[in-house]
Structure formats: structure tokens, C-alpha cells
Amino acid sequence: xxxxxxxxxxxxxxxxxxxxxxxxxxxxxxxxxxxxxxxxxxxxxxxxxxxxxxxxxxxxxxxxxxxxxxxxxxxxxxxxxxxxxxxxxxxxxxxxxxxxxxxxxxxxxxxxxxxxxxxxxxxxxxxxxxxxxxxxxxxxxxxxxxxxxxxxxxxxxxx
Amino acid sequence: xxxxxxxxxxxxxxxxxxxxxxxxxxxxxxxxxxxxxxxxxxxxxxxxxxxxxxxxxxxxxxxxxxxxxxxxxxxxxxxxxxxxxxxxxxx
Numbered sequence: 168x169x170x171x172x173x174x175x176x177x178x179x180x181x182x183x184x185x186x187x188x189x190x191x192x193x194x195x196x197x198x199x200x201x202x203x204x205x206x207x208x209x210x211x212x213x214x215x216x217x218x219x220x221x222x223x224x225x226x227x228x229x230x231x232x233x234x235x236x237x238x239x240x241x242x243x244x245x246x247x248x249x250x251x252x253x254x255x256x257x258x259x260x261x262x263x264x265x266x267x268x269x270x271x272x273x274x275x276x277x278x279x280x281x282x283x284x285x286x287x288x289x290x291x292x293x294x295x296x297x298x299x300x301x302x303x304x305x306x307x308x309x310x311x312x313x314x315x316x317x318x319x320x321x322x323x324x325x326x
Numbered sequence: 327x328x329x330x331x332x333x334x335x336x337x338x339x340x341x342x343x344x345x346x347x348x349x350x351x352x353x354x355x356x357x358x359x360x361x362x363x364x365x366x367x368x369x370x371x372x373x374x375x376x377x378x379x380x381x382x383x384x385x386x387x388x389x390x391x392x393x394x395x396x397x398x399x400x401x402x403x404x405x406x407x408x409x410x411x412x413x414x415x416x417x
Contacts, residue, residue: 291376
């Protein structure tokens with residue numbers, strides 16, 4: 168487990184990794200248009216990273232990224248989420264007010280009511296919140312898996 | 327010959343099954359909630375008010391933003407707890 172698996176598994180995991188990554192990031196980015204969102208897409212991306220962790224082993228993965236950096240990213244996502252909520256209080260009227268909608272700025276367009284074509288430049292503050300929650304879920308779930316895998320390695324070393 | 331434990335388990339199972347059957351009979355027909363005013367209002371106004379085509383996302387991040395904040399807090403607490411338990415101790 169901690170040394171990684173065979174060359175076949177490593178090759179297949181490396182080949183499948185970009186496609187799963189793109190799909191997960193697509194689910195995060197299009198959270199305000201299609202089913203899914205920050206939590207779901209973040210879980211997909213975190214499972215792709217966990218696949219790489221299982222294929223290449225926890226020592227190799229820990230050499231690439233440390234859990235301290237992951238917890239930094241997670242805190243960054245949480246802070247930006249709360250900051251967006253407080254910006255609703257500052258620029259709008261209440262906490263969690265969607266202050267970016269209908270002002271021709273970032274993500275500011277409003278679609279017609281009913282069944283319409285998807286326009287990426289809509290949704291106000293929702294896409295930004297999806298990005299924040301997605302970053303938080305990616306970093307959080309992968310930090311859990313990475314820390315547990317590395318704990319198995321250190322226990323093997325002692326025995 | 328059944329033991330006391332088996333009789334107790336069967337009785338408990340029968341009571342739970344009775345309650346489940348009762349609540350299944352009391353259920354609303356599918357697609358007809360008792361008070362659809364909130365659903366109708368969200369379906370009618372979500373696109374105009376939040377600008378998002380996905381009404382579920384507009385409920386999760388806009389109308390019920392506090393719920394998502396709590397969800398994110400739960401995830402944060404879980405990650406902090408796991409990292410605390412599996413931290414590397416000094417040798």
C-alpha cells in the first residue's frame with residue numbers, strides 16, 4: 168500500500184486521472200447550470216486524487232503534497248465562502264444576499280424564466296460559492312485519505 | 327420452544343412493522359405535497375431572483391445558505407478531527 172502498486176495499475180491510473188479530473192472540475196464549474204455543485208464535484212476530484220494515492224503509494228504522494236498545504240487550501244475555501252456571505256451583508260441587505268445578480272458584472276446576467284439555454288455568465292454569487300465549497304471539499308476529503316494512508320505506513324515501519 | 331429473547335424481538339419487529347404500514351397508508355400520493363406554496367414559489371421565482379438555471383443550487387446556496395454553512399462547518403470539523411487523530415508524533 169505505502170510502496171504503490173504494479174506498473175500496469177500506475178499506467179492505467181495516470182491515463183484515467185485527467186478525464187476524472189476534468190469531469191469533476193466541470194461539475195464544480197457548472198454547478199449553477201447542471202445537476203451537481205461544489206460538494207458533488209469536489210467528491211469526484213477527491214476520489215480521482217485518492218485513486219492516484221492508492222496506485223502510487225502514500226510515500227510518493229506525501230512527497231508531492233503535504234497535509235499542511237491541504238489544510239491551508241481547505242481553510243482558504245471556508246474563509247472565502249464565509250467572506251462571500253458577509254459581502255452579501257455589506258453590499259446587499261442580509262447575510263447570504265446574492266449581491267452580484269442582475270448588475271452586468273461578474274456572473275451578473277439573469278436568464279429568462281422557464282426552459283432556457285445554459286448561459287455560464289449567470290447566477291450571481293452562486294458560482295463563486297461553488298468554487299469555494301469545491302476547493303474546500305477537494306482539500307478536506309483528500310487530506311483525510313492521505314493522512315490515514317500515511318498513518319498505515321508509519322505503523323508498518325514500527326512493526 | 328422459543329426463548330424470551332426471541333419473543334421480545336418478534337414483538338418489537340411486529341410493532342415497528344405495524345407503524346411502518348400505518349405511515350405508508352397515511353402517505354400522500356406521489357407528486358402531490360400537502361402545501362406546495364413554497365415549491366411553486368421557488369420554481370416560479372428562482373431563475374429571476376438568483377439568476378441560476380439550477381433551482382436546486384439556488385436553494386442550497388441562496389435561499390438556504392445557512393444550511394450549507396453548517397454543512398461546511400461539519401466537514402471542517404471532521405477533517406480537523408481526523409488530522410488531529412492521525413498526526414505524526416515526535417519519535
